[in-house]
Amino acid sequence: MSASAGQVFGRDLEVTDTPVPGLKVVSLPVHGDNRGWFKENWQREKMVGLGLPDFGPVQNNMSFNEKVGTTRGIHAEPWDKFVSVAAGRIFGAWVDLRDGDSFGAVYTAEVDAGTAVFVPRGVGNAFQTLEPNTVYSYLVNDHWSAEAQTEYTFLNLADPTVDIPWPIGLAQAELSDKDKAHPMLAEVTPMNPKKTLILGAGGQLGRALQEVFPGATALTREQFDVTDPNAYADMDWRGVGTVLNAAAYTKVDEAETDEGRRAAWSANVTAVGQLVLAAREHNLTVVHVSSDYVFDGTKETHSEDEPFSPLGVYGQTKAAGDVLVSTLDRHYIVRTSWVIGDGNNFVRTMQSLADKGIDPGVVNDQIGRLSHTDNLAAGIKHLIDSGAPFGTYNLSDDGASVSWADVAKEAFAEVGADPGRVTPVSTADYFGDKAHAPRPHFSTLDLAKIKATGYTPQPFAG
Incomplete structure (x- = not known):
């Protein structure tokens, strides 16, 4: 020797x-x-x-x-x-x-x-x-x-x-x-860091992510259709370090139809499986956005380790997608609820009704918190920048749990309309005989885990 x-x-x-x-x-x-x-x-x-x-x-x-x-x-x-x-x-x-x-x-x-x-x-x-x-x-x-x-x-x-x-x-x-x-x-020309890729960049969350990741490559569905296997094969993954997956099928009620069921499984499961394969081959970090719909809503507050119990097709596909992403070593599953962002959303709809003199009936037996997309995007950036341990994190607005009717009343008040014009109704009465997907009764997410990383979500402020 x-x-x-x-x-x-x-x-x-x-x-x-x-x-x-x-x-x-x-x-x-x-x-x-x-x-x-x-x-x-x-x-x-x-x-x-x-x-x-x-x-x-x-x-x-x-x-x-x-x-x-x-x-x-x-x-x-x-x-x-x-x-x-x-x-x-x-x-x-x-x-x-x-x-x-x-x-x-x-x-x-x-x-x-x-x-x-x-x-x-x-x-x-x-x-x-x-x-x-x-x-x-x-x-x-x-x-x-x-x-x-x-x-x-x-x-x-x-x-x-x-x-x-x-x-x-x-x-x-x-x-x-x-x-x-x-x-x-x-x-010497310095070497640039690996790129961040945003999928689903044309949606509400995708647009918010572009604000906090200004150097990211942002791809809309027209530029990268997550349901097309050729999109993954044709992508040059060299130099990509992190993928923010904001692409999803979110039409909860249409997912219960024959056509909607196929579309939901294609976007929320099969496409996620393709992304997981690409991530494993190219050593990518994946940030995947999940939903409160993976739970049946019987518990008043949902922690990250609660077993899946989805009520409908949309929730089933989101749960299946979560399972696929969780097989990656380098992943963040960000579970959220009641997303509100730039573009058409529930709050803007209520304010538009207030301006038009329409007095809506709004569901009061679904309880949870809004999740503003700027809050979601900031929390996602914190997880990546802080090097928080990989895994699943709940992320929504902070504060007290409310009903959709409470949110509608707050939206009316913001534009100077009488909140009393909003009539609280049950989910059953709201839909009547119309076909619809089952909703979780309680959607409030426990935020203790993400707060422990140093990020405190902003409280709902209308």
């Missing part, structure tokens, strides 16, 4: 942060005897448990370097890497080449058999061999392609701004002509 390997025996598995955001050093236990040594170079369960991102490697590359002083880099690729050595020892250097405040930040370390480094997308990676016959290994979470190579960002090994203290001077080191020609830091 080599001397460098012998020096690392007895370490515990540890993951530590560095001054470069997201760049992490992993101390690896190495076990040895008279025959040589053994290590678990990549152990997903243990390493993720200690704080390493669950980055989903799909390719393992090896680089053999015969001479001491062989120097490679500085390359920033559009994927994450997990670098280590299988034999020998290196001096590693990493420079943040991502757009942002940490651009140009540097970290260096010696890497032997007992050390590995997680390198996030956009951080420039370089190494210099300190022993002959060094084997450098790296896992990546995307497949190499000629197209992907066009997204690389490079930095010159000799850049005086970052001033990397190479153990062997670059004049004496083995370098490629390509590496010698890389630009200095002042000329």
Whole structure:
């Protein structure tokens, strides 16, 4: 066994942060005897448990370097890497080449058999061999392609701004002509972060999401029909990091018809299944919007872990979609109720009736809270930006539970109309003999979980 390997025996598995955001050093236990040594170079369960991102490697590359002083880099690729050595020892250097405040930040370390480094997308990676016959290994979470190579960002090994203290001077080191020609830091084009994609961008929530994610790629149904399998096959998912799925079939009553049932299952289940497959293949984070209709409404308040009990077709399809999304490691299911946003909605309808002198009968035996789309969008952005644990979160307006009749009265009052013109009626009386989908009696969502992440939804204010 080599001397460098012998020096690392007895370490515990540890993951530590560095001054470069997201760049992490992993101390690896190495076990040895008279025959040589053994290590678990990549152990997903243990390493993720200690704080390493669950980055989903799909390719393992090896680089053999015969001479001491062989120097490679500085390359920033559009994927994450997990670098280590299988034999020998290196001096590693990493420079943040991502757009942002940490651009140009540097970290260096010696890497032997007992050390590995997680390198996030956009951080420039370089190494210099300190022993002959060094084997450098790296896992990546995307497949190499000629197209992907066009997204690389490079930095010159000799850049005086970052001033990397190479153990062997670059004049004496083995370098490629390509590496010698890389630009200095002042000329580097920073790597942009992965894109956020909004599906269903033409709807009320989709428009609100565009306000809080101004740099996102927003696709309407005409641009990306979620029910068309070809849309997923034709999409270039390279460079996409997060998908906000605001697309859904929401015609609750029509979902009970033969045609509506097929349309609801197509948009809310089959399409979600296609998105889940794409997310799993391309390591995407998915934010999926759910509904109070996955419950039967017998409980006065619904927590995230309440078992599904949908009453109608719409609720059944939303519950099925939730199950599919929950199979992804990187997902947020945002469960909401009574959505109100830009465009035609219940409040505007009531105010229009008030202006026209119409005195409506409004249901008073369905109890819940409104969810304004700006509140929903802000909460979704908080979950992503804060790095909240993946999972399901209830999200609606805060405050007391009300009936639809209460909301209608508030809408009348806002335009100076007499709230007494609104007549409370039961759901049964409101629909009469008209076919309709069953509604949950109670739709109020428990907001404790999302509040614990640091986001407090705004109370309903009309």
